[in-house]
Amino acid sequence: MTATTETVWTADEQALLGTLADMVVPRDEPMPSATDVDVHTAGVDAVAALRPDLVEPVRALLDRVRERAPQDLAELMADHPAEFRALAELVAGAYFLEPRVAGLLGYRARRALPLGDLAQQSNELVDLVAPVVARGNRWRTTDGDGVQS
Incomplete structure (x- = not known):
């Protein structure tokens, strides 16, 4: 230890x-x-x-x-x-x-993985969620009437 x-x-x-x-x-x-x-x-x-x-x-x-x-x-x-x-x-x-x-x-510690370029990862995340953000807020009503905006 x-x-x-x-x-x-x-x-x-x-x-x-x-x-x-x-x-x-x-x-x-x-x-x-x-x-x-x-x-x-x-x-x-x-x-x-x-x-x-x-x-x-x-x-x-x-x-x-x-x-x-x-x-x-x-x-x-x-x-x-x-x-x-x-x-x-x-x-x-x-x-x-x-x-x-x-x-x-018999446990072998996990190897640390490099994080890489965090700015690039952040940009990729923004691109990935862009269609959801563009669609706007949407949710299902509790009475089952469908989707509301």
């Missing part, structure tokens, strides 16, 4: 994230657990950089479970459903970004 330039989570939060992440993605040979591939450290930082909306719900979950960690995944899901969804997205995103996991799954 490539490290990000900013650490979003404290060391205590990372430790708790590791516990919860391994509930979400336990080791199941040949697949590693979440903490086996550092999901709880660099992984969640990388996902948080892309999905900052997940940080606060997950941080709220960490605050709620800090005093008494859930016994299992079912308890975590039942007691904190909204925050669990954010945790699951964060952990799954970090897990599947990990090159080792992608390799074990």
Whole structure:
């Protein structure tokens, strides 16, 4: 996992994230657990950089479970459903970004395609939709009478 330039989570939060992440993605040979591939450290930082909306719900979950960690995944899901969804997205995103996991799954990242000349593409789009624009506004009535202009 490539490290990000900013650490979003404290060391205590990372430790708790590791516990919860391994509930979400336990080791199941040949697949590693979440903490086996550092999901709880660099992984969640990388996902948080892309999905900052997940940080606060997950941080709220960490605050709620800090005093008494859930016994299992079912308890975590039942007691904190909204925050669990954010945790699951964060952990799954970090897990599947990990090159080792992608390799074990046989996933090869897609190759970036060049965009080309954007001005030319814009002109082609204008030409493509010109007949529709020239026709003007048209819609079908709800009573089935046909097309109105």
